[in-house]
Amino acid sequence: MSLAGIPRKLLVLVVLLLSVLGLCLQSALAADEADHIASTVVSSADPIEQALLDVKSEDAAVRSKAVALLIEKGDASLIPKLDAIRAEADRAIRVAIKPVIDLLKNRANLTSEQSDTRRSAAADLVGTGRPEAITWLEQAAAKEPVWWVKYTMEESAQLIQLRSEDQAVQLVAVKKLGELRSQNGLSALKEFVEAGAQSGATNEQRALAEAAQTSVERIDSWSRWASVMETLFRGVSLSSILLIMSLGLAIVFGLMGVINMAHGELMMIGAYATFVTQQAFIAWFSPEMFDWYFPVALPVAFVTAAAFGWVLEATVIRFLYGRLLETLLATWGVSLILMQAARVYFGDLTAVIAPQALRGGAQVMVGVYLPYNRIFIIVLSTICVLGIYFLLFRSNLGIRVRSVTQNRNMSACLGIPTRKVDSYTFAFASGLAGIAGWALTMVGNVDPGLGQNYIVDSFMVVVTGGVGKLAGTIWASLGIGGLNKLIEPVSGAVYGKVFILVGVILFLQWRPQGLFAAKGRNADA
Amino acid sequence: MPEQAVARQDSRETLSFYVVGALFLIVVPLLNVLPAEDSWLHISDFRLNQFGKFLAFAILALGLDLIWGYCGVLSLGQGVFFGFGAYCMGMYLSLQIGKESVYGSELPDFMVWTQVKELPLFWYPFKNFIGGFLGAMLVPMLFATIFGFLAFRSRIKGVYFAIITQALAFAAWLVFNRNETRLGGTNGLTDFKQLLGFRLSDPSTQRGLYILTVLALAASYMLCRWIVASRAGNVLIAIRDSESRVTFSGYTPWKYKLFVFVVAAGLAGLAGMLYVPQVGIITPAQIGVLPSLEVVIWVAVGGRGTLIGAILGAVAVNYGRSVLTNYFPEAWPFILGGLFVVVVTMFPDGLVGMIRKLSDRKKTPSPLIKAEGSTAA
Known part of the structure; x- marks a missing residue:
């Protein structure tokens, strides 16, 4: 054997050393794990950092709380971090994070330099359906110089309002959409009209349907x-x-x-x-x-x-x-x-x-x-x-x-x-x-x-x-x-x-x- | 034109008419039947069929020559009248297919594709031959009457008339291409099987159709000769040469124009009717702007203002086309375009004019006294 030439003492020493090293490593790893557990238990000083960790939680309730927090307090700087989390997380977490990214991205885009980007951000926010977006849209609309972008922002805000639980808010939104001649609101308004026409409709639903009907007519005559x-x-x-x-x-x-x-x-x-x-x-x-x-x-x-x-x-x-x-x-x-x-x-x-100059068009x-x-x-x-x-x-x-x-x-x-x-x-x-x-x-x-x-x-x-x-x-x-x-x-x-x-x-x-x-x-x- | 010259030309044309007529009517079909297949004298079934097609085109050209060469009215919409005739006969032939069609339905195949369940009403007259025949003659003439009445009465003439008829050809092409007109759309009508009980695939039927076409051409020629030689014919030529003067002499030119326009449309319909069973297909591509213009070039090449020239031009150009497209398929538009330019700028009297110039060096005036537009600013 090749080991035969090596002194026996040296061999023992090496084995000993190796085993010590292994023990150290193991304990270090264990300590790391303990740290990790501790961090989820002990709340971090920064709520956003905390939420970023919470979204990875297995617990759906913790996750949705973190998501709400991120939407409320977060900004565009979080997007790379969220993207990184999303890249390695499993499906449930990816699904949870997606709307956060969309919202934050679109919110940031509302103040973009490009008017087209601002407009499409406003349009995209409708799809998320989050009530938080309403205030963002209204704030952005107040500062918006381009009328067509401003129009889209207002329209989007009203379209989100339409999904509110409060029927008074809905009624206002229905009327507003009529005033805006919103083409995009047409199908939602028609649903209200249909809901009001059903036999079991409540009085509120009927009132909504009536208002929706006038709005639909306004939009139709405008589109003609x-x-x-x-x-x-x-x-x-x-x-x-x-x-x-x-x-x-x-x-x-x-x-x-x-x-x-x-x-x-x-x-x-x-x-x-x-x-x-x-x-x-x-x-x-x-x-x-x-x-x-x-x-x-x-x-x-x-x-x-x-x-x-x-x-x-x-x-x-x-x-x-x-x-x-x-x-x-x-x-x-x-x-x-x-x-x-x-x-x-x-x-x-x-x-x-x-x-470039001849592509696209003008919304007059x-x-x-x-x-x-x-x-x-x-x-x-x-x-x-x-x-x-x-x-x-x-x-x-x-x-x-x-x-x-x-x-x-x-x-x-x-x-x-x-x-x-x-x-x-x-x-x-x-x-x-x-x-x-x-x-x-x-x-x-x-x-x-x-x-x-x-x-x-x-x-x-x-x-x-x-x-x-x-x-x-x-x-x-x-x-x-x-x-x-x-x-x-x-x-x-x-x-x-x-x-x-x-x-x-x-x-x-x-x-x-x-x-x-x-x-x-x-x-x- | 001195009267002797007219008489001499007439007798020469009559003679050549009989000679060529006999050649096409008797000799060509005999050469198809009698010599052995490999003999150099033999004319194959394919060639005979092709000649039949050319002679049908010659009838179409005769009509255009009558109105353009003799009356100075350039119609760029003759293809439309041709198409009406062809489609009427095509509809009759389509209905004769009956159960032999691909889908085994009584309806023509394209109706099965396009989900038409019942025969459209306007197809009913074409269930029998009489309907198809009368339709092929009368539909173009009726349409020409209405169109011509509106156009000539309001004194649309010369180049204006040419442009309007061209727009007509364009519009007709667009309409026939549509599926909802129930005429087969872009694919047209095709796959015919029989005509009055004769199988169309049978060489003897095609021979019969060929002979019929020769006879029809001869009859059309005689009709045109008769019209041209009549008093009305003189008025037509007078209109061509100076319409204002005819008006001042107390004639109403538009009535003569309308008459000759309707005759030309009838001849185009007849040509279309004979074309369809021989070629076996009619599509909108046959009735557009370009096919209508090609008729003009046939007449121009043959020599307008001479009836024999129209026939000669139609046969020569089409024969040349069938030969040349075999060898140089991409070159044909160049040749056709070149023909337009060269004939119009250098040989306004066409082939007949050249032959005349060569055969007698005596001073016979051109048959074409400065045509319309000579007063144009």
């Missing part, structure tokens, strides 16, 4: 209003897309007598130009710069589409002046080619990520939410209309364009280079389509069929509005876009389109030349 507002907004938003598209079409149609069926595809080119700019930013610039791609894409989209338009005019359209139907067919052919080219080159699904009224991207499009189309107005009616080029529109031969005689005017105007109108495409990337995917979705409607706008009149195009696009969205909820999008078509045909019975007809010797154009 809100949906009207939202429909109007959607109508205006669609109208402005149609408007940007139709403006280019109408100018070209009025000036050169060209029906440009490829206008939708020029828009598609604008959208793809935006997409390519985005990809370039992803590839070559740092992520912080990413949002800048969108403003940069604007000139890119305009110039690309204008260049395509210029080439189209120079190669195809100029051979077809004065032959309206032929321009329609030829440009349709061009649109087929462009669409297929986009399909082959880019594939079917490409999307543009909206920059209770129940009315306006997405920023739609607002952006409305603003953009307004700017476009103003820009076109100044260009056509307040600039030298505008005077030439209008004079060529009115009488081509006479303008030529007066020394206006009509060919150049045509070429510039067509390129400009194409660029306008490019801007429309740029804007449309914010509301949908970029795909080869992008232009086709709007082209039929845009032509309806041009036909209804009459040729060569800005005002006609504006009114017609407002009318057609608005009607579209007005009919949609009633009959669905498909029959909406059919009704619009029937409407336009009937309208043309009354005004065959469109809303704002050219009069006099130009009338038979």
Whole structure:
């Protein structure tokens, strides 16, 4: 054996030493345990520290007392500690701790810097249903600067009150929710109404039901209003897309007598130009710069589409002046080619990520939410209309364009280079389509069929509005876009389109030349 | 146009009509039946069926040529009338499937999927052939009458009319795609089994349908010839060339336009009716904006303002399509788009115009005197 060489005394010593060490360790451990037991028995000086220990107790009563204490006195600094406890505790304790964490977190978030965080904290507090939250919410609401967040805080407070045992408190909350036009309270209020309608209902329940009924009616009538507002907004938003598209079409149609069926595809080119700019930013610039791609894409989209338009005019359209139907067919052919080219080159699904500033939306009224991207499009189309107005009616080029529109031969005689005017105007109108495409990337995917979705409607706008009149195009696009969205909820999008078509045909019975007809010797154009 | 030239052209067209007619009516079916399968002269059942389809399209093109080539009214909604005819016949054929359907129900299969328990009322007339036949002819004509009355009476013309009819095609496509219209939605009507007791899968039935299509095409051609040669035909051409002058001469152009629009719709319905049993399916994809525009390109390629050109264009473009899509499926939209551009900008008289130019170098005026829009600002 290898031990044989070791002196016997040494061996005995080692064994002895080891056993002493073992005894010491054992006693130390025992002492530790004793300490531990002592700490639960002897109450700690700090009640919160105490409660933190108590929540781990096996005893449900002790636990719930600790939970109540933590909710009352605790703050956000406890959350990491609670999370740590939760991570290693068993299921019953985890369930007990969860509401504490939620409450404390949301309470802390009520004073967050971000208004969205404050609002969602207020909304989340309803789910906990703790009466303590009411005072927090009321305090936070008193200091809240953003009306929509303040509204949510008040609403949440009332929603919690609704669960009170005291029926007088409930009655107040029911009335308050009615005043607030609370959409979220609707289902709870309806339950009160139902409870009051049952045969065994007490007088108090009946009174509550009555109050709930008035509140429900108030909320309903308000939400009808809100949906009207939202429909109007959607109508205006669609109208402005149609408007940007139709403006280019109408100018070209009025000036050169060209029906440009490829206008939708020029828009598609604008959208793809935006997409390519985005990809370039992803590839070559740092992520912080990413949002800048969108403003940069604007000139890119305009110039690309204008260049395509210029080439189209120079190669195809100029051979077809004065032959309206032929321009329609030829440009349709061009649109087929462009669409297929986009399909082959880019594939079917490409999307543009909206920059930070255009995500989300604004809550302008209770129940009315306006997405920023739609607002952006409305603003953009307004700017476009103003820009076109100044260009056509307040600039030298505008005077030439209008004079060529009115009488081509006479303008030529007066020394206006009509060919150049045509070429510039067509390129400009194409660029306008490019801007429309740029804007449309914010509301949908970029795909080869992008232009086709709007082209039929845009032509309806041009036909209804009459040729060569800005005002006609504006009114017609407002009318057609608005009607579209007005009919949609009633009959669905498909029959909406059919009704619009029937409407336009009937309208043309009354005004065959469109809303704002050219009069006099130009009338038979 | 000098009268001699007209007479010469007429006699030439008549001659070619008889020659080509005999070729299609007698020689092609004989080549399908007589030579051995591997002979180079043999025309397979598939080819014969395909020709039948092209000739049905030619009827559709004739209608468009009548209204566009002769009257100067560009309708971009012919696909809709075609669709009405095709769907009417398709409904009859669907009901003829009877117990042979996948689910063994008397109702068409798609109704079983979409939980329709009873045959919708408007399907009842299509239970027998007479109903299907009359529906295929009358529904498009009736619809054209109403639509045309509203459009022409309020003097919607030229490009406005083109845009409105295009919107019509778009709207019709949307509506036929819906399931609740009880017309099979996106899948359309298909899986037909028999027509008047003849099995549709039988080559001899298809041969019969082919011959029927040739005869129908011949009859349509004669009808169009007769209309064009009549006094009304002269008025139509006059409307095309200068509508205001016709009005000032005491005619009411819209009545002539309406008449020819309704005839064109009837021809489209007839084409649709013949198309369905030969192709065996009709879906909304056949009646949208693009199919309606394709008709225009057939006529433009063939040569508008000549009836033979419409037929020639329909057959040539469709034949080219069937060949090319075999080899380069992705290229077809490029070719179609290119055709639009090239024909419109460089060959406004189409194939017929080119043939005429080549065959006689004498100065015959273009059949197409500057068309509509020549006064456009």
